[in-house]
Amino acid sequence: MKIAVVGVGAIGGIYGGLLAHIGHDVHFLLHSDFEHVQRNGLRVDSVLGDFQLPKVNAYQHAADMPQCDVIIVALKTTANMQLAPILDVLLKPETTLLLLQNGLGAEEFLAQHYPDTSLLSGLCFICCSKIGPGHILHLDQGAIRLGEYSPQQEAGITPKMRAIAELFANTGISIHFTPNLLQARWEKLVWNIPFNGLSVILQQSTQGLLTDRHCRDLLVELMEEVIEAANHCGFTIQAHYAHVLLHATDKMADYQPSMLLDYQNKRPLELESIYWEPIRTAAERGFNMSKTRVIAQQLAFLDQQNKQ
Amino acid sequence: MKIAVVGVGAIGGIYGGLLAHIGHDVHFLLHSDFEHVQRNGLRVDSVLGDFQLPKVNAYQHAADMPQCDVIIVALKTTANMQLAPILDVLLKPETTLLLLQNGLGAEEFLAQHYPDTSLLSGLCFICCSKIGPGHILHLDQGAIRLGEYSPQQEAGITPKMRAIAELFANTGISIHFTPNLLQARWEKLVWNIPFNGLSVILQQSTQGLLTDRHCRDLLVELMEEVIEAANHCGFTIQAHYAHVLLHATDKMADYQPSMLLDYQNKRPLELESIYWEPIRTAAERGFNMSKTRVIAQQLAFLDQQNKQ
Structure with missing residues (x-):
């Protein structure tokens, strides 16, 4: 084979x-x-x-x-x-x-x-x-x-x-x-959307994001928004999944998410698949991922700067 | 005198x-x-x-x-x-x-x-x-x-x-x-909340923020959220005021907002008066400034980092 x-x-x-x-x-x-x-x-x-x-x-x-x-x-x-x-x-x-x-x-x-x-x-x-x-x-x-x-x-x-x-x-x-692959993809987005984006915007690895009180709140609120979006799209993710992922990441070794590495190495960011496509998909189902959109817009700016 | x-x-x-x-x-x-x-x-x-x-x-x-x-x-x-x-x-x-x-x-x-x-x-x-x-x-x-x-x-x-x-x-x-001083304060926040915050988070002066397509969208959407919050608090700001301010800023000399200067000089950021107090005031009137809250949380993280 x-x-x-x-x-x-x-x-x-x-x-x-x-x-x-x-x-x-x-x-x-x-x-x-x-x-x-x-x-x-x-x-x-x-x-x-x-x-x-x-x-x-x-x-x-x-x-x-x-x-x-x-x-x-x-x-x-x-x-x-x-x-x-x-x-x-x-x-x-x-x-x-x-x-x-x-x-x-x-x-x-x-x-x-x-x-x-x-x-x-x-x-x-x-x-x-x-x-x-x-x-x-x-x-x-x-x-x-x-x-x-x-x-x-x-x-x-x-x-x-x-x-x-x-x-x-x-x-x-x-x-x-x-x-159900698409359900699994949304579950993974619950992690990727907050951690990848904030790691680039705030130039921090996971532990740095998790240990700041306001940033931790923001991580949770973004996770909750992704869960709500997934549920609007016909999937089923329990609200407490945000905390499951949060505590799992607490226990992980400190880590630079792949998008942070892409940014540091001046590679294009995966904004289309990780941000814009979920935002559009949720919007088609009548749900506005307003916080995720702020993150995506900031990343789009940084991605553009990074190309120059 | x-x-x-x-x-x-x-x-x-x-x-x-x-x-x-x-x-x-x-x-x-x-x-x-x-x-x-x-x-x-x-x-x-x-x-x-x-x-x-x-x-x-x-x-x-x-x-x-x-x-x-x-x-x-x-x-x-x-x-x-x-x-x-x-x-x-x-x-x-x-x-x-x-x-x-x-x-x-x-x-x-x-x-x-x-x-x-x-x-x-x-x-x-x-x-x-x-x-x-x-x-x-x-x-x-x-x-x-x-x-x-x-x-x-x-x-x-x-x-x-x-x-x-x-x-x-x-x-x-x-x-x-x-x-009506408080109405005027809210009108000034329509500028301060987007421009001060994003200048710090994205490390950009006004023209850099205005000329990027996604960032310009974000500026407008934040302005619109502040206007909506003000109107929920009993003031009257027209929706088109966002565009009035945007075009006025287009014509201004490129400028580093005061919060960016504070950040660069490691001075504490005015988050309480420019972000948290408006967010709380709007929340008391039943309006959630969700995008502004993302900006405030990111700034709180950066402010904390800056103190260390």
Whole structure:
């Protein structure tokens, strides 16, 4: 079974690296790190155990890659517009697409282009970052919530999901099935919307945000707004979930959310999938995410400044 | 007629300096700049004409000052808790207190302590800053909206207001009377809440905020929220006032709002009077200033960080 990893940042690097490490046939499509990885392979410093892959299948162009049975898309959603020419080359009729991306909208976008392709998504609960070319640091956690996309929302637990879980069986990564992927995406937004945004705006890692009284109030109030939005969109998230996530984050190692790292490295921020698409989706159901909108507008300003 | 100026920052410096410059008997109570001003006087670089006052009545302690007919309070509202021992010394029965301060709550606070003292407030529409000890830069504008405080809100145009306007007659400063001081305070908040807050959070002067599309939307939406809050509190501000202020600010010279200067100089931010008091006042009338609250919470975090 051939596995492609499209995008080898922190997420593609850790999960693709683990799959290669346990012996799977993994093919990495790289961009800026191509030459380094082709020459030196991948290095992973992980809480699951450090390892090096001195020789990996590294590619600069999709056209050079084999067609694959599983394609892991680990690009930032800001790069999804560039996916079509890559997937056109890599896809076979029976290929499974596995998106490891945050926010809303990626499945709908891909389902329009590839209506007959199985589309699965993994929501990654992991603290990791790329700290150098081909060099991934995995600090904490690692579990994936896995679901299959269905326009009817509730896909249940499918054979394709079991097959993906099988792939990860010996990696040390826990796979948790979710029968309702979009519900899981909204649940993840309950964390991502407050923590990613405020970490960029206030230039703080998680513990700095959590320990300030006013900022902690703001985190909770944003979480509550996302929960309310999700419930307006037909999902069911209990109000106390905000506090569950808050206390879980209290116990996590201090962490720089991925959007803060993107900002610091002058990469574009995933505002469309993490902010604007949820705001629009809720507005269509008559709910105004007014606090989230303030955060999104501030981030849009900072993102624009960052590009200059 | 003796005039005291309590607090000689940008506002106390420019208005007190102008009054002294045209020959009034002005007594300045200084804090950090005392020694410099006692030795060198005040220097004012102003669009109305530069001038120096080589010798001013400078004091380090209120106890050394004469009782005054007019006391101009030009401290930041964050220092109002320190006013009582100063005013106890300076006040005569017929003294007029003139507050040159932003936000809500200062009159109510002082009226509790000095119920028999005439309390006037001037809202300053001015671009000025203190650029060195005893050295004021006045870049643009300068008008004062003057009103008398009345617990019944509508004080009308009073003899005390005319007397203060008389004092400023030859300074080049326009005095505009407002019969309803609290309405005028809310109108000023329509500008202060968005521009002061976002300038600190996004580290931008006015033109930088205005020219970004998302940030401009946010400015307008915050202004509209303040207008809605004011209208809930029994005042009358038209919806289009947001656009009036926006276009006026477009035409103003690029400007660092006073809160941004306070932040950069590690001075405490006027969050109580400009944010929390309006938020509480609106909440008592059943209106939730949800966007303003996000800004206030972010500012509270930054203010706290700034103190460390």
